[in-house]
Amino acid sequence: GENVEQHPSTLSVQEGDSAVIKCTYSDSASNYFPWYKQELGKRPQLIIDIRSNVGEKKDQRIAVTLNKTAKHFSLHITETQPEDSAVYFCAARWSGGYNKLIFGAGTRLAVHP
Amino acid sequence: ETGVTQTPRHLVMGMTNKKSLKCEQHLGHNAMYWYKQSAKKPLELMFVYSLEERVENNSVPSRFSPECPNSSHLFLHLHTLQPEDSALYLCASRGDGYTFGSGTRLTVV
Numbered sequence: 001g002e003n004v005e006q007h008p009s010t011l012s013v014q015e016g017d018s019a020v021i022k023c024t025y026s027d028s029a030s031n032y033f034p035w036y037k038q039e040l041g042k043r044p045q046l047i048i049d050i051r052s053n054v055g056e057k058k059d060q061r062i063a064v065t066l067n068k069t070a071k072h073f074s075l076h077i078t079e080t081q082p083e084d085s086a087v088y089f090c091a092a093r094w095s096g097g098y099n100k101l102i103f104g105a106g107t108r109l110a111v112h113p
Numbered sequence: 114e115t116g117v118t119q120t121p122r123h124l125v126m127g128m129t130n131k132k133s134l135k136c137e138q139h140l141g142h143n144a145m146y147w148y149k150q151s152a153k154k155p156l157e158l159m160f161v162y163s164l165e166e167r168v169e170n171n172s173v174p175s176r177f178s179p180e181c182p183n184s185s186h187l188f189l190h191l192h193t194l195q196p197e198d199s200a201l202y203l204c205a206s207r208g209d210g211y212t213f214g215s216g217t218r219l220t221v222v
Contacts, residue, residue, distance in 0.1 A: 004155075034210040043203065043213040044156075089156065091210075098144060098163050099207045103156040 002027055004092050006104025014112055019080050021088055021107045024072040029095030033073050035064060036089045038106075044089060048075070080111045116140040119204050119214035126194065127222055134189040134217045136204030144207035145187045147179060150216070151200045162187060194221045 003026040013019050025033075034049035050057045050064045050073065057064050061080075066073040077084055087108050091101040117138045126132050138145065147159040161169035162181040176198075178190040187204055199221045205211035 032210075036210075036213075043215045044211075045213070046210045049210055098161050098168050100146075100158065100161060100169070101211060102158075105153075105155040 002094050002096075002102045004090060004102045004104040006090050006107060008107060009105065010108045010110070012110045012112065013080050015080060015082060017080055019075075019077045019084070019109055019111075021075045021090070021109075022072060023074070023090035023092075023104050024070075025092040025102070026071070027092060027095055027102075028071060030092040031095065032093035033064070033066060034091050034093075034101070035075050036091065036103075037086045038089065039086045047088075077109075080109075082111050082113055085109055085111045117204060117206055117212050117214040119202075119217055121217055122215065123218045123220075125220045125222060126191065128194060128196075130194075131190070131192045133191065134202055134204075134219075136187040136189075136214055138185055138187075138204075138206040138212070138214075140206055140208065140212060142206035142208055142212075143184050145181065145184075146205045146207070146211070147187070147189055148203040148205060149200050150203055156203070160189075191219075194219075196221050 006023045031052040036044035037047045038044040048062050048064050050066050061078045063076040087106045089106045090104040094100045120135045144163045149157045159173045160179045165181050180188040201216045203216045204214040
C-alpha cells in the first residue's frame with residue numbers, strides 16, 4: 001500500500017550543527033519527493049523537492065538526496081539556525097494518479113542557540 | 114498570501130451543529146485536496162477533486178461532505194461531528210507540489 005515512513009520523530013541540535021531527516025517510501029513508481037516545513041500555527045510550506053531522475057539537489061543550506069534503489073530520501077540542513085526550528089514533512093507522489101502526495105509523520109526539529 | 118485561502122481560520126462547534134469550511138484558490142490549478150492534520154499523526158488525505166469531480170474519498174465518515182462547485186472553490190460541510198474530529202483541516206491545490214492554505218483549526222465540543 002501507500003506508505004511513507006519518516007525518522008526521527010524529534011531531533012534536537014545545537015545552532016551551527018547539521019540535521020538529517022530520513023524517509024522511506026513503498027511505491028516504487030513514485031517520481032516526485034517534496035519536503036515541507038511547518039512552523040507552529042502555520043501552514044506547511046514547500047522548501048525543496050527532488051524528482052526521480054536526479055540523485056541530489058541543493059538550495060543554500062538545504063539539500064535532499066534520493067536513493068531510488070533503496071526507496072529512501074533524506075533532507076540535510078547545514079549550519080542550522082534557531083529559525084530552522086519547525087516540523088518537517090517528507091512526501092512521495094503516488095504513481096496512481098491525481099498527483100496525490102503521501103506524507104510522512106513529520107520530524108520536530110529544535111535548534112538551540 | 115499563498116494563493117490558497119481558507120476560512121474560517123478557527124471554528125468551535127457543538128456536536129449537533131452544521132458548519133462549512135471554505136477553500137479558494139486563484140492559481141489556476143485544477144486539482145484540490147482536503148487533508149486532516151491531527152497531533153502526532155501524518156497528514157491524512159480525505160478527499161481529492163480533479164476538474165471538479167471527486168476522484169477519491171479515503172473512507173471518510175459521511176459526517177464530512179465535500180463540495181467543489183468550480184475549479185477555484187472547495188467546501189467541506191460538517192454535520193454531527195465527534196470530539197475526535199477536532200483537528201487542523203488543510204486545503205491544498207496542485208501545482209508541481211502542493212500549495213497549502215493556512216488551515217481551519219476545528220474544535221468540536
